[in-house]
Amino acid sequence: MSKQMTGAEMVIQAFADQGVEHIFGYPGGAVLPIYDALFHQNHIEHILVRHEQAAVHSAEGYARSSGKVGVVLVTSGPGATNAVTGLTDALMDSIPIVCITGQVATHLIGNDAFQECDTVGITRPCTKHNYLVRDVNDLARVLHEAFYVAQNGRPGPVVVDIPKDVQFATGTYVGRENIQHKTYRPKLDAEAPQIAAAVEMLAGAKRPIFYTGGGVINSGPEASRILRELARLTGVPVTSTLMGLGAFPAANRQWLGMLGMHGTYEANMAMHGCDVMVCIGARFDDRITGRLDAFAPGSKKIHIDIDPSSINKNVKVDLPIIGDCTRVLADMLAAWKARDLSIDKAALDAWWTQIDRWRGRNCLAYRQSDEIIKPQYAIERLYNLTKDKDVYISTEVGQHQMWAAQFFRFEEPNRWMTSGGLGTMGYGLPAAIGAQKAHPDALCIDIAGEASILMNMQEMSTAVQFDLPVKIFILNNKYMGMVRQWQELLHGARYSHSYSEALPDFVKLADAYGGVGIRCDKPSDLDAAIEEMIAIKRPVIFDCIVDQQENCFPMIPSGRAHNEMILGDMAVDLDEAITDEGKMLV
Amino acid sequence: MPNSSEPIERHTLSVLVDNEPGVLARVIGLFSGRGYNIDSLTVSEVSHEGHLSRITIVTTGTPMVIEQIKNQLDRLVPVHRVRDLTVEASALERELAMVKVRGVGEARGEALRLAEAFRARVIDATRESFVFEITGKSDKIDQFAWLMEPLGLVEVARTGVVAISRGPEAM
Numbered sequence: 126m127s128k129q130m131t132g133a134e135m136v137i138q139a140f141a142d143q144g145v146e147h148i149f150g151y152p153g154g155a156v157l158p159i160y161d162a163l164f165h166q167n168h169i170e171h172i173l174v175r176h177e178q179a180a181v182h183s184a185e186g187y188a189r190s191s192g193k194v195g196v197v198l199v200t201s202g203p204g205a206t207n208a209v210t211g212l213t214d215a216l217m218d219s220i221p222i223v224c225i226t227g228q229v230a231t232h233l234i235g236n237d238a239f240q241e242c243d244t245v246g247i248t249r250p251c252t253k254h255n256y257l258v259r260d261v262n263d264l265a266r267v268l269h270e271a272f273y274v275a276q277n278g279r280p281g282p283v284v285v286d287i288p289k290d291v292q293f294a295t296g297t298y299v300g301r302e303n304i305q306h307k308t309y310r311p312k313l314d315a316e317a318p319q320i321a322a323a324v325e326m327l328a329g330a331k332r333p334i335f336y337t338g339g340g341v342i343n344s345g346p347e348a349s350r351i352l353r354e355l356a357r358l359t360g361v362p363v364t365s366t367l368m369g370l371g372a373f374p375a376a377n378r379q380w381l382g383m384l385g386m387h388g389t390y391e392a393n394m395a396m397h398g399c400d401v402m403v404c405i406g407a408r409f410d411d412r413i414t415g416r417l418d419a420f421a422p423g424s425k426k427i428h429i430d431i432d433p434s435s436i437n438k439n440v441k442v443d444l445p446i447i448g449d450c451t452r453v454l455a456d457m458l459a460a461w462k463a464r465d466l467s468i469d470k471a472a473l474d475a476w477w478t479q480i481d482r483w484r485g486r487n488c489l490a491y492r493q494s495d496e497i498i499k500p501q502y503a504i505e506r507l508y509n510l511t512k513d514k515d516v517y518i519s520t521e522v523g524q525h526q527m528w529a530a531q532f533f534r535f536e537e538p539n540r541w542m543t544s545g546g547l548g549t550m551g552y553g554l555p556a557a558i559g560a561q562k563a564h565p566d567a568l569c570i571d572i573a574g575e576a577s578i579l580m581n582m583q584e585m586s587t588a589v590q591f592d593l594p595v596k597i598f599i600l601n602n603k604y605m606g607m608v609r610q611w612q613e614l615l616h617g618a619r620y621s622h623s624y625s626e627a628l629p630d631f632v633k634l635a636d637a638y639g640g641v642g643i644r645c646d647k648p649s650d651l652d653a654a655i656e657e658m659i660a661i662k663r664p665v666i667f668d669c670i671v672d673q674q675e676n677c678f679p680m681i682p683s684g685r686a687h688n689e690m691i692l693g694d695m696a697v698d699l700d701e702a703i704t705d706e707g708k709m710l711v
Numbered sequence: 712m713p714n715s716s717e718p719i720e721r722h723t724l725s726v727l728v729d730n731e732p733g734v735l736a737r738v739i740g741l742f743s744g745r746g747y748n749i750d751s752l753t754v755s756e757v758s759h760e761g762h763l764s765r766i767t768i769v770t771t772g773t774p775m776v777i778e779q780i781k782n783q784l785d786r787l788v789p790v791h792r793v794r795d796l797t798v799e800a801s802a803l804e805r806e807l808a809m810v811k812v813r814g815v816g817e818a819r820g821e822a823l824r825l826a827e828a829f830r831a832r833v834i835d836a837t838r839e840s841f842v843f844e845i846t847g848k849s850d851k852i853d854q855f856a857w858l859m860e861p862l863g864l865v866e867v868a869r870t871g872v873v874a875i876s877r878g879p880e881a882m
């Protein structure tokens with residue numbers, strides 16, 4: 126299809142051709158022609174956020190819960206700079222986003238014009254790719270290319286910066302047919318000998334482990350399905366990063382829980398003690414490995430990743446396999462079956478006996494109380510009262526995020542949205558809004574901290590305007606709990622600026638926004654209050670008053686190895702546990 | 712963190728990229744953002760119709776870092792191909808320099824004699840100065856400049872390294 130239209134119309138047409146149904150945005154002078162084009166149509170719904178950072182996080186929540194590309198539209202200058210945190214977040218977590226930014230007219234670029242900023246310059250390091258379109262006849266191709274680049278290979282955010290005169294100009298629109306990128310062709314399939322080597326290595330293992338990550342989720346639900354089958358067939362224990370939760374069902378006996386800094390004892394000990402590690406769509410991030418020179422010593426490592434630059438970046442692996450998780454796992458499964466392989470039964474049984482001993486440590490145990498709500502208990506109850514529902518969970522960043530990861534149990538992929546790589550406070554509410562837009566009838570809950578939620582609190586207004594009945598479940602410990610925990614452990618309990626002073630009354634705040642507020646501070650009232658929250662078909666802020674002193678365990682102190690993790694009941698002289706070198710790390 | 716006990720190596724990389732605005736900024740931003748070294752960098756269009764530019768980068772790092780650099784470069788959307796010419800052995804490397812020397816009498820004669828020995832050409836002369844043009848490997852140019860120092864070296868302009876593999880194949 127090729128047709129004459131204005132640049133602004135091309136943006137809308139390209140969205141339509143790409144199957145876009147919802148976009149998250151905020152208007153301004155440099156995108157008015159596009160907003161005008163939006164006004165003249167009704168197949169694309171625009172969700173008006175209250176801050177451009179939230180537009181990107183909403184698009185991330187939408188993308189992560191639906192597998193589609195998230196689309197953002199913001200104005201030049203402050204609109205673009207406000208979006209930068211969201212773009213960086215999407216880059217770190219490999220989330221497909223197309224972000225359209227308005228730009229001043231081409232003849233004004235470089236003149237410090239009103240609301241001008243060097244958007245492509247600023248966003249170059251925080252996008253997968255970006256474009257400044259100076260000619261309307263390039264626009265359609267660039268837009269289609271942006272969608273291609275955002276979702277192919279390792280996904281990521283793409284910015285298309287469009288000067289206002291280009292939006293007004295008329296040019297030729299080309300359809301999405303056959304538009305890829307000239308040269309960008311990620312490698313999706315592994316070679317047969319590598320697959321053969323991988324299954325042979327796995328079959329020869331005595332203490333194998335699958336270490337899975339966000340790549341399995343990004344690859345699509347089929348990857349999770351094949352992972353499950355491969356795990357069942359091989360009998361290998363499975364752990365996952367924060368990003369990968371849900372790819373493997375938490376109810377499965379082979380599930381060890383999350384690994385890493387706040388992962389389970391059994392997952393980390395099994396990582397430390399394994400002899401063959403299959404890393405699937407994860408990247409040996411520092412939250413996962415702990416002290417690098419003591420990471421899984423004596424293990425052979427297979428690393429499956431679509432991004433060659435993830436290979437041998439932090440950890441040297443024995444068998445790198447570049448490819449898409451779905452295809453590589455499918456090939457491995459087929460090769461395993463074709464060769465009728467199996468892992469030595471006696472060895473595997475011994476390995477599971479060892480793992481069960483570690484499990485017996487019951488590392489997530491906490492001291493229950495009748496007087497005060499323990500944050501872990503709150504998540505456990507939230508999980509138990511919602512597990513039979515169609516539920517999507519997002520989080521903010523802090524202790525509550527880690528407790529959510531530890532105590533909420535995910536059976537399916539795409540149900541869990543959290544800012545992993547960047548650790549962005551303020552992520553959870555807009556992400557829940559995005560997920561709710563993609564799944565209007567689902568129960569979308571942002572598990573929040575009282576400090577984080579204030580970073581994008583204004584999005585309550587968006588939720589109310591668009592009838593998005595998200596639930597904000599605040600674990601209110603009146604502290605930036607994760608900061609307080611580190612200060613306790615590393616800085617002599619000097620709680621410098623980590624107390625949440627002058628908090629708003631969240632119940633009244635909910636009311637002020639036109640939502641519903643609920644407060645609960647007694648363990649005995651908790652179930653009823655959660656039930657009440659679930660029953661309300663409007664946005665709710667649930668102010669759950671929890672123990673202020675609780676720390677998040679287990680914990681691998683910075684600079685320590687997996688087998689040096691600290692459990693809740695031995696958290697005594699933590700200051701001692703962390704070396705000076707460890708204190709340098711975050 | 713890459714093992715710090717690994718030896719530091721010096722590699723010459725050839726990178727074929729789309730000649731589009733911002734592509735050099737992407738490459739340089741990658742190096743500065745990730746803390747990689749750039750010892751030398753040259754860039755120029757090599758195919759007008761194909762809109763292709765060739766960037767030659769000389770960098771140093773441990774083998775693990777060098778591998779990272781190549782993979783990170785390859786990941787940039789407008790990058791077509793990355794070739795490590797150091798790995799391929801015996802690749803050709805050349806640099807061009809212009810060297811300005813000021814002097815009279817004895818020193819002037821000596822400068823001319825050395826230039827001849829290095830096959831440097833005189834491309835500008837006044838009564839009290841020469842500009843020499845010299846091509847060769849970087850260390851040859853280093854040495855020429857070093858020899859000129861006592862003879863009245865004023866300034867040096869260098870292109871940085873360009874490199875190409877031997878034999879009939881393209882990169």
Ligand SMILES: Cc1ncc(C[n+]2csc(CCOP(=O)(O)OP(=O)(O)O)c2C)c(N)n1
Pocket residue numbers: 521522523524525526548549550551573574575576577578600602604605606607608
């Ligand atoms: C934008 C941003 N600023 C600062 C931080 C550093 N930080 C990490 S956790 C945290 C405290 C979060 O407090 P709260 O939301 O109350 O969660 P809690 O740890 O108490 O559960 C801070 C300040 C961050 N992650 N993101």
Ligand SMILES: [Mg+2]
Pocket residue numbers: 523574575576600601602603604605606
């Ligand atoms: Mg808190």
